Amino acid sequence: MDINFNTRNPRYIQIVRYFINEIINGNLAPGEGLPSRRKLALMLGVNVNTVQRAYSELERQKIIVTEFGKPSYIQSDKSRINEIRISLINDLLDTFFDEIRPLNVDYEELNTLIKEKYHN
Amino acid sequence: MDINFNTRNPRYIQIVRYFINEIINGNLAPGEGLPSRRKLALMLGVNVNTVQRAYSELERQKIIVTEFGKPSYIQSDKSRINEIRISLINDLLDTFFDEIRPLNVDYEELNTLIKEKYHN
């Protein structure tokens, strides 16, 4: 497990996104245990509190469950996971269009660009 | 002239983007003068320094030109404006795909969503 941190976004947010992605891709199954704050901090080379903040956020979004003294684990509810995926996709699209609209890209041009980028 | 500031991005960046958009859409022509820092600050309800920072950024990107004592005006070079537009579009697309890729949206689904969103 490793994350290539970029400098644009806070690290704790990038950790949150990493876990969401792993869950959506099926690499992390509902009910599965997460690494402890300390261990993950070591693996990622960040402070324990940065991981702690990420886990708190995941907890707040009801993506993971935490009990005192025990390792946190992934929320079993599959529908919650799907809910989050849909909402993330919509947010991304909305932000994207809000920003690209004033640049006057017509539908044809946009489609061409997307086709290109989609397949790298 | 007015801007609906959101809270996600710094205000001075939103001012920069506003001018870039206006130029691209032809509402501001190359050579045209900009409002003074003070006036714009009043119009937007922000501090003069915030406008100043935006104008500095526009100058740094060679989008406007400032000469002492005269109003700043828009860079005449049309190709520079187009360059910026292309680069903005590419950045937006790259960011968008970086973020949506891990969400496993297949090409069909993506196209459907984009068609919907494009026409609001």
Add this chain to the structure above:
Amino acid sequence: MDINFNTRNPRYIQIVRYFINEIINGNLAPGEGLPSRRKLALMLGVNVNTVQRAYSELERQKIIVTEFGKPSYIQSDKSRINEIRISLINDLLDTFFDEIRPLNVDYEELNTLIKEKYHN
């Protein structure tokens, strides 16, 4: 302005209590400005963030008002202040009785003790 920090309670809580007390005692009037985070931190010999946390808590309790870039000031609404005083007194009494009840102090004895302590 100075606070004798004890070690039992978090410093930021003690700062919160200090301001509440000052307001209740009339030493700080509604509308009055607070020292900036930095200045107060210097005066108290704590980190800026400790003050920041205290101010956030005061803000959350609607005791002070904060606008970006400007100094925070005390909530003008006097009734809110009184509300807080009453609620603090009740909380103190409830906690006190929860803890003293199991110690079997009869009413007479309790009154004698309180009379003594009240006048130091």
Add this chain to the structure above:
Amino acid sequence: MDINFNTRNPRYIQIVRYFINEIINGNLAPGEGLPSRRKLALMLGVNVNTVQRAYSELERQKIIVTEFGKPSYIQSDKSRINEIRISLINDLLDTFFDEIRPLNVDYEELNTLIKEKYHN
């Protein structure tokens, strides 16, 4: 035997207080044996180590006595128990007055409130 744990204080402290209260109220007599760590942990739904910490604290305060291999039992010394009670009452009163003094409650008002609260 059961304890309604609150979240404000550490559990092991609440267990300590529980035993002190029981002794003061005569529900636990000097010399009487205590449940084993394991049994009590089960009854209270906490980890054995939490009970262990509470028992250690009780021992440190010379309230219980532990001999290897035998159940722990309550310190026979009655005067020690009374000493603790007096000291607890004084601590409670001191803390209470330290916190309520800055709230400017006059003696009359305080007495009225205490009369009310004392009889629930």
Add this chain to the structure above:
DNA sequence: GTGGTCTAGACCACT
């Protein structure tokens, strides 16, 4: 100058 956020170190309670 002002307020706000992210990261990190130290320490505590709990299993």
Add this chain to the structure above:
DNA sequence: GTGGTCTAGACCACG
């Protein structure tokens, strides 16, 4: 060992 909180340093946006 686990998770949780308090304090603090560095940096950013805004007036």
